[in-house]
Amino acid sequence: MMMKLVEEGKTHPRGEAMLQELLFIHELLRENLQVVASVSADVAKGAALEDITERIQALKSSSIVWRLRAGCIQYCHFVHGHHQHEDHLWFPTLRRLNPAIHGVIDRLESDHKIVAQLLDEVETIAAQIVENETARLMLARALNALSDHLLAHLAYEEANLAPTLRRIQSWTMEAWDIADE
Numbered sequence: 001m002m003m004k005l006v007e008e009g010k011t012h013p014r015g016e017a018m019l020q021e022l023l024f025i026h027e028l029l030r031e032n033l034q035v036v037a038s039v040s041a042d043v044a045k046g047a048a049l050e051d052i053t054e055r056i057q058a059l060k061s062s063s064i065v066w067r068l069r070a071g072c073i074q075y076c077h078f079v080h081g082h083h084q085h086e087d088h089l090w091f092p093t094l095r096r097l098n099p100a101i102h103g104v105i106d107r108l109e110s111d112h113k114i115v116a117q118l119l120d121e122v123e124t125i126a127a128q129i130v131e132n133e134t135a136r137l138m139l140a141r142a143l144n145a146l147s148d149h150l151l152a153h154l155a156y157e158e159a160n161l162a163p164t165l166r167r168i169q170s171w172t173m174e175a176w177d178i179a180d181e
Contacts, residue, residue, distance in 0.1 A: 004168075005097060005167040012168060014169060014170065018165050022158070022161070026158060029082075029150065037144060039055050043136050044140035079119055104160040104161065115150055118150075121142045121145075
């Protein structure tokens with residue numbers, strides 16, 4: 001069975017469930033971005049290493065993403081993976097399913113490229129922070145840029161994909177078959 005939509009103006013429980021899963025993942029990203037932004041502000045202000053270490057340890061013990069062993073660099077990999085999944089699996093299928101959202105998907109794919117560049121910058125700087133004291137301020141700036149762009153991206157994606165996602169009636173692995181494109 002391929003992916004099917006219910007008629008315009010209606011929703012389906014499977015589509016609602018898919019949207020809720022997307023919103024759950026995005027909320028995890030938002031929660032962690034708030035904490036990371038706070039820590040990055042403190043890093044930029046020259047907070048003591050002990051204070052930063054304590055806050056990071058607290059984040060590791062309380063955040064689901066960090067409990068999955070996602071530190072700064074691993075968090076970047078998590079977001080990269082999420083966007084690759086969307087770019088290679090979700091978006092081609094959604095394009096076929098609802099041609100009216102081609103412009104939305106074009107913008108999201110473009111945003112993914114910008115986010116990827118910002119994530120790469122964060123990863124590069126984070127790898128230098130132990131040996132390079134000036135990397136602290138650079139990391140704070142890079143994290144703030146990532147946070148600002150990613151939060152806007154998540155809000156746009158949710159607002160613009162929700163109407164289509166809510167209409168999904170069925171979604172099977174055959175729907176992921178994009179070899180013919």
